[in-house]
Amino acid sequence: MASEPAAAPLIRDFVSMLSSDFVQRLVRLLRSHESFADVTRARIMREVANDNACERIASFVTALSTACPDLSPMVAAFGIDCALAAAESESRAQSVDLVWTGPETSTVSVRRSAAVLLELIESAQADLIIMSFASFRIPDADAALSRAADRGVRLYLILESEDDSSGRYRQYGTPAFSALAHNPRVSFYCWPKEKRPYGALLHAKAVVADASSALITSANLTEHAIDVNIEIGVLIRGEPVPKRLRNHLLSLISTGEFEEVTLHA
Numbered sequence: 001m002a003s004e005p006a007a008a009p010l011i012r013d014f015v016s017m018l019s020s021d022f023v024q025r026l027v028r029l030l031r032s033h034e035s036f037a038d039v040t041r042a043r044i045m046r047e048v049a050n051d052n053a054c055e056r057i058a059s060f061v062t063a064l065s066t067a068c069p070d071l072s073p074m075v076a077a078f079g080i081d082c083a084l085a086a087a088e089s090e091s092r093a094q095s096v097d098l099v100w101t102g103p104e105t106s107t108v109s110v111r112r113s114a115a116v117l118l119e120l121i122e123s124a125q126a127d128l129i130i131m132s133f134a135s136f137r138i139p140d141a142d143a144a145l146s147r148a149a150d151r152g153v154r155l156y157l158i159l160e161s162e163d164d165s166s167g168r169y170r171q172y173g174t175p176a177f178s179a180l181a182h183n184p185r186v187s188f189y190c191w192p193k194e195k196r197p198y199g200a201l202l203h204a205k206a207v208v209a210d211a212s213s214a215l216i217t218s219a220n221l222t223e224h225a226i227d228v229n230i231e232i233g234v235l236i237r238g239e240p241v242p243k244r245l246r247n248h249l250l251s252l253i254s255t256g257e258f259e260e261v262t263l264h265a
Helices: 004-017 020-031 041-048 051-067 073-092 113-123 139-150 223-227 241-254
Strands: 095-101 127-132 154-159 186-190 206-209 213-217 231-237 259-261
Touching (some): 004 073, 020 041, 113 206, 113 213, 206 241, 213 241, 231 241
Parallel strands (some): 127 154
16 A cells, blocks of 8 residues: 555654563554554553553554554554564664673673773764763873764763752862863753752763664763773663664753753863
């Protein structure tokens, strides 16, 4: 049918944003009804028993039935099932490595936090996102970030601040990344205090390179964290997780949840 190609991007995006369990529940629901009109919000809620999942599924069903009015729930269920199988196969192609700072043993091979951080910065070709709570100057990382910007990489630095943390975070000495303050390819962002729940902190630590590699770690961007402390994280290579994390962070920027700030060198 002419309208069926319109279903593909809707289904692909839907499968990428929900857990496979919720997707499979929708598939079961679609297979048990002959019309999209019968796939009501109440029936969706009974099937998934989760407010957020219900909202996403109901919005997807409405968009799919509007874009593809000739599509039957049974055919839609088949398409969703195929897309889910493809996504799960793709996710199995990912590689996940343990990243560690601290005492080592001879029984388990781990990647060092400092080495992984520099590797991701040096490998980035299109864009690089760094998010951190504490961020003090790390000379090797500063130099690698400057090289990245010079070769055309777009840098997004999402950092905690003293003011927005209500003083629970303290910046000592020269601000991190101050050498990049006036680089046109570098943007700095904060999570404004007025947009936070009371007492909340920007506490996440992550690095995403080119939507294809992501480091998710307990280590802040400080020399102690990446070289001395006991810290643990995972390095994920291959879609979909790095891409989903990148898209989520950039969406928080585009919707204004994270606001751009001027860093004073």
